[in-house]
Structures are given as C-alpha cells and as structure tokens.
Amino acid sequence: MDRILLGHGSGGSLMHDLIRQFLAPAFDLKDTGDSAILNLNPHRIAFTTDSYVVSPLFFPGGNIGELAVYGTINDLSVSGALPLFLTAGLIIEEGFPMDDLKRIISSMAEAARKAGVKIVAGDTKVVNRGKGDGIFINTAGVGLLYEGIDISARNISKGDLVIISGEIGNHGMAIMAERNGMSFDPPLKSDTAPLNDLVRSMFEATREIHFMRDPTRGGLATTLKEAAIESGLCIRIREEAIPVPPQVMGACELLGLDPLYIANEGILVAIVGRKDAEKVLMRMREHPLGRRSSIIGEVDDSPEGMVLLETSIGGKRMIEMLQGEQLPRIC
C-alpha cells in the first residue's frame, strides 16, 4: 500500500498495522495502551494525546469541543490515572465562523470544568480555505496514576469477568444518523461523557481491575480483540448481555452496520478479577454514568487471542478487529 487510506484512521486493523509496523518501532513505543506511563519520582504519570476530526462538528448530544476534552480525560482514566491537566491545539480553516469557534471553545471550557480538569495551555493555527475542514482539535493530557493500580492486558487471567458500563453504539450512530439525515424516536444522541469520576468510584471498590479501555474507534469488538491478542487469552462474550439501545439497533440494521464495531465515547469496558466483579458492578450501577453496567462475558485460556461471541440463538461467532473504514471521522 503506497498511500494513506481513510481506513488507516478508523481504529481497525489497517490502523493497527500502521502503528505496529511503523509508528511504534520508529518511536520505540512500548505499549499500545491509551496513555504512556512515565516515572516522575515519586509519581507515576500518564501522558496521552488524541486529535479530533469528527464530522459534522456539531451533532446530537455534543460537539467536537467537548468530545476532545472528554476523549483525553477518558484515555487517562482508563489507564488508571486521575486526569489533571490538558492542552488544546486548534487547527482552524480560514473563513470558519467566529461564533462556531466560540461555541466550541465554551464547550471545551465547560467540559473541563464539569470533569474537574484544567486546560493549561493552548495553540491556534489557521490553514487556508479548502485545506482543512472547519476545525480539528488536538488535546493532550497528563494524569496521576492511582497508587497500586496496574492496568494492562498482561494482568488479565482466566476466570476474570468482563464488565461494560453502559449501552453501546450511541456516539457512532448519532454521528451516522446526522450525516445521513436520518431521525429516530427516541432520538439517537452521542454518549460523550467524562469517565474519570466513574473510574475513581470503581477503584474505591477494588484494585483488582486488570484491564480497562473506552471502546471508541473500532468499537467494543476491536477493543476486546486487542485485549485478547495482548493477553494471549480468550474472551467469551454473550450477545444477549450486551446492552444495545433499540434505536442503535434500528439504525445499524438500516445502514448494514454491526453495533459491536460502532464507536462509543462515554462508556468503558473493564476486565476484573472474578471475586471482586460483583462489588465493582454494584458500585458502577450507583454512578450516573454506570447505571446500565453489566457483566457481558468472561476470560478463558483458549483458544488464544480469540474473542468468541455466543449469539442469542446459541451459535458462536469469532470476533475480529474492525476491517477498513466502516465509520470514518467518528471522533
């Protein structure tokens, strides 16, 4: 392949190949988790970055500004860190309406305030008309690792349970519906939300959270497949247990998409030691962002690196990473 395809940005296998074969070796990146973990004696800090290129910029339930703030907060949170500081880098297209810029920046400020995180530095660049797409936003974030926490696929072991904190598919399908001029009743709305407080409450319940990730690009399927490959174990999930709202299901059927691959922005998936799973689940359900939490599966030792879905009618399906470009520019 000698040119970049849209699918290289969609969070699936093309992107993984690009990162694993090229970016990670060039930069000597050790881990493919959501944040780098760094020692700054006596602290361990998490440091991460994400650029946001979502289209459209404003969508039901949010806009690119709050998405950019919550997205990086969530990357830090699921790495086991308390998010502290964000930077914001704006790349704006010449001619972009000042009012839209103000709305977006206000949303970022409000989102940071809500989550109790500070935006501490910013940068603004402008590109010529026709050389951008309204606005792109990068956020980078620094967080402080919780004591005694080690979130890594390496810590997953047989018997662990898989918990999801809410319904899947809302963010991605809200964007797709907006792009396609479709409407649903009840309406599809992005689930974009900051997960730092939910994560804090989970750590209060137990330190036995082995793996945690927010299943954004590539959806729940890709996230679990990554966990299976990195741990060398097998993740078995039950279709019936996975909460999919009816309007997401409806939109997916109309567009020929699979909710397991749809991006989410306000939920997390955790793989938790079996004996503490019920306790964590209870705590999650007490949290406004975790009311629909449920156990959707468990970890087995074989077949290695596989995710197996037990379907509602009792069949088994092998789950792979997202291929190609199902949903470009979803975040």
Added chain:
Amino acid sequence: MDRILLGHGSGGSLMHDLIRQFLAPAFDLKDTGDSAILNLNPHRIAFTTDSYVVSPLFFPGGNIGELAVYGTINDLSVSGALPLFLTAGLIIEEGFPMDDLKRIISSMAEAARKAGVKIVAGDTKVVNRGKGDGIFINTAGVGLLYEGIDISARNISKGDLVIISGEIGNHGMAIMAERNGMSFDPPLKSDTAPLNDLVRSMFEATREIHFMRDPTRGGLATTLKEAAIESGLCIRIREEAIPVPPQVMGACELLGLDPLYIANEGILVAIVGRKDAEKVLMRMREHPLGRRSSIIGEVDDSPEGMVLLETSIGGKRMIEMLQGEQLPRIC
C-alpha cells in the same frame, strides 16, 4: 470580525487578540508564556502543545516532522524546563504518500533521539481527500523545571541586557523562498534545531536569566514587544547588533518583508541580569547553536511597554507586533 482570517494564525496581533479576548478567559489561562508551569509536588513541570501546519512539508533544512519535535522541545526549554517526553498527533489526508509519511516519522524519531527526548504516545487520524493538506502534526511536551529558575516577563528589570543566540530570519525566509521558487547563494536554509542543550549550558552559567523565548511566528519584533508589554518596561535594541544573514536580507528586500518579523526555529532571545550577561554570552558562544550569540539591546524603564529600535543611521523606530498575515503557515 465574524470569521477566522489567515492572520489569526500568524502569531501577530490578530492572534493575540483572539487568545487574550477569548481563549485565555475561557480556559482561565494565567500566563501567555510558551508552557504552562504546574506543581506536581515535589516537582514543577512544564506542559505545552503546538500544532504544525507548515507548507511545504519538506523545505531546505528540514521538514514538518523535525520541526514539530524541535518546536515543542524549544517551547519547554525557553520556559526553563528540561524537556522529557513528547506526544505526537498526526492528522493525515487520505491519499498521502506512504513514503512521505515514513520520511516524516523517521525525522521525528531522529530529532527526538538527537535531542535526548522520548516520544511516548501517538495518535493517527485520517481526513478525506481535500479536507486537509497532506499532514498536520501536533506535539505536546512535558518537561521538568530547573531548580531555582523562574522565567517570566515580570522578572525583567531596568538595566537587563537582551541576548540573541544566532542569526534571525533563516527559517521563515527558507520557507518563503521555497514557496516562491527563489534560490540564493549561499542557499537559504531553515535553522530548525533543538535548543534544550544550549539552554542547559546557559543555566550552568547563571540563574539570572529573567526571560527567554524562541521567536517563532511573529519574529523577534513580536517576541520583544510581548516582553515589553508584559513587563511594563521598555526594550531598546540596536539594528546594527542584530545578526541578519545577507541572503535573508536579500530575500526580504525582494519580497518586501522585514527580517524582524520573520519566524525563526533554532534561536532564542534571553533577557539577562546585567552583571551576568557577559558570562552567559561567553558560554553561549561555546555552544554549536550559540556561536553567533550577541547582545542586541537593553531594558529601560520608559517609555512603558515599548520596543525602540535604534537604526543603523541613528534614527529611532517604534517596533509593534506583527499585524495581519505576513507569513501564513510558516510552522
């Protein structure tokens, strides 16, 4: 003004207005320095971000990749920090040649290695053909503040001397010459370089460095005007003392530009306590990136907030910030 203009990104007064009137209050940014300074007891860390949208991507003396790495290293350095970690966020246009991407990423890796800084996390997004411009790169960086160092325009006082570490105008004019298909003898080349080691050697000589900045967008003029406004003092500089290479002067004359406003990527300007200035200057001249260091002026107490240039023919000129969009997309 109800739409974003190219000049909003050029580092001059339009951008300052945008940041001061809108971004800084929304995010409650305290300082307009190059990095945020944060307490992470017992450390003080610097945290900064910059996006790079330079056009063309490859130019004499460098490319967008090393520029993005050195730029953030330099922002941390002139804040008085030892740069430690960077993140890299890539926004790539669909259809971008894979070979160019590899060249750029290799340059980033090589630049980080040379500067002794680690790129610890990355992100890749792809936008549709015609919705970007090849590649945009964001880098964010974390550094550790040197002990006993406080770089701030508030610390400048009357009698301080102004030192520049090298010749001005090389980066900006190399880009402009490339865009305009002009060639010079000797050729114009970007001065992009990492300043962290030069800064380290300056701190070895003295802690009495009151202000430091790398004069990128907006050039030396805009940087000094910012220092004058923030300190409430007057900066007097002598035109004869400012090193401008003949090919930069020639290109500026051809294009009707003023070298004082041209972006630089491998030099810094420092305002230093008078009694230590000579010592710092000597140390800087021993460093490969500081051989052409010179004292170009001094600080006076009035007229407040002004930068006054004493011209070669003995006249005086008031220096203002860059207005409008002299050089869009220079970094």
